[in-house]
Amino acid sequence: MNHSLYNPFQTFDFRNDKCFLSGSVTSPLAVRVLPDWLLNMAGLTGNEQIKLLDESVRDYKSLIVPxxxxxxxxxxxxxxxxxEAAFGLGYQGVSALPEAELFRWIGKMMYSFLYIEMQGAIRLKQLSGDGMNMSQGLMHKFGNLHLMLQGIFREVEFEDFKPWSVVVVPLENAETGFSFRDEINTLIFSLKFKDFGIVACLQDNGTNKRYHQPLLDFIKDKPLSDQQFEELAARFFYSAYLFNRLPEYNVIEANGIAYIDPMPLRGIQNKPLFDEWQHKTYGQVLENFWKPYGLTLFEIIKDPKAPLSFFEQPLLPDAG
Incomplete structure (x- = not known):
């Protein structure tokens, strides 16, 4: 894959003296991962805390990238x-956004967290300077995400495909407080705020959305309760874990535009794109998402063949 696009994973360079997106070294600015407009709109002070993978605790306003x-x-x-303009309008504005814009914004946020995590891991010598402690698969996946995010500042076109699954749904509670989840290894993200919820898989070529299409068709345009949204998110987080392919892409540059073309996901493997769905494991994921509602794993999988669901028609994937 020969191209001129910057790839920090080739040199494993995550210093603060160069732009995290372009790699340029020009006295970079310190940019907050969670922008001021979002903190203000959500009524947050920036002193709220988040735990990183190295177990350190940071407040929101201290999370910055160059x-x-x-x-x-x-x-x-x-x-x-x-x-910001779309979030100000709630579901009406967010659902009207081009998916590519949401992908870039969410991807930028997740890659920013990843950048900070990389700095911490290298500082604590949990990762070597050349990334040898990280699996080649993860380096490849993260490098591909960064490659695609360069579409924020230069022309990058996807050749008749979307590398993401993005779902935007309306919520019953128009005053939902801001919260988000992410899982870096599987590059999945969920967010709820005001009257909308978002679930996004950033490197699956749309497979997770197709996997859950029966449920998505059933709930189309129906406002979801808080429990229903968390259930939807839990399903995507679990299926992202079951997704067993590492997407590959070809990149061709012409006239200053980088064209990205996907390789077939099936490759030479005959097995399905997802490992077998297991209701008990899914129930464990769901228990974590439903923690605010006090639902235990026992209650969730009381019927091992039909886990608890807040949807009128559960439409769960077939279990193995």
Whole structure:
């Protein structure tokens, strides 16, 4: 895959003296991962805390990544302004956004967290300077995400495919407080706020959305309760874990545009794209998502063949 796009995973360089997106070294700005507009809209102070993979606890406003002044002014800021305007309108605005814009904004946020995690791991010598402690599969996956995110500041086109699954749903509670989840290894993310919820898989070529299509068709345009949204998110988080392919892409550059073309996901493997769905394991995931409602694993899988669901028609995948 010969191209000129910046790939920090080739040199495993996650320093603060270069732009996290473009790699340019021009006295980069310190840009907050959770932008001020989002904290203000959500009524947060920035002192709220999050635990990172190295077990350190950081407050929101301390989470920063380096970005060049040019990339920030010409690309990141306009993207943030589009998302801010959409979030201001709630579900009406967010559901009207092009999926590519949501992919870039969510991807930028997740990659920012990843950038910070990488810095911490290298600092604590949990990762060597050349990334040898990290699996080649993860390095490949993260490198592909970064490659695609360069579409924020330069022309990157996907050749008749979407590398993501993005789902935006309305919520019954129009005053839902802001919260989000992410899982870096599987590159999946969920967010709920106001009257909308978002679930996004960032590197699956749309397979998770197709996997859950029967349920998505059933709930189309129906406002979800909080429990229903968390159940939907839990299903995507679990299926992202079951997804057993590492997507590969070809990149061709012409006239300043990077064209990304997917390799067939099936490759030479005959097994399905997802490992077997297990209701008990899914129930364990669901128990974590439903923790605020006090539902235990025993209650969730009281019937081992039909886990508890808040949907009128559960439409669960067939279990192994």
């Amino acid at each position: 970005a060049s002044a040019e990339v920030y002014a010409e690309a990141i800021l306009p993207l943030e302004q589009k998302i």
